[in-house]
Amino acid sequence: MYFILERELKKNSITREQLAEKLGISISTISCKLNDKSEFSIKECRKIKEILNFQGSIDELFKTE
Template sequence: MYSKLKGLMVEKRITQQELAEKLKITGSALNYKINGKSDFSVTEAKFISKFFGKTIEELFIIDEFNNMKTDRNA
């Protein structure tokens, strides 16, 4: 669901487990969040945006908007 986040993780060579540890959550919790099965907290989103040097909008909101447009066209 969060393709930009996934792409940045690959680019920066950081695993889901490594990012989960930085966020102080489990790897499975992060996997659920990345795949849209649960939401990132505001604190987590802020940490991730700062960690990758991107705005929250770049990482989360634009992907959400694109998914909404795709869902409507289905």
């Protein structure tokens, strides 16, 4: 689970559905990725960082431990 990513989504009031829409992928795909059943592409990681206006690194945002 991506604890920091989930925290930032809540902080920015962005739902999984909204994130999926912004990335141009399905809700089931975003759910799989957020549940660590498949991986985010680097392009998706960069886009999410931009959407959230996250000031830290991509590594920090997608940390799983």
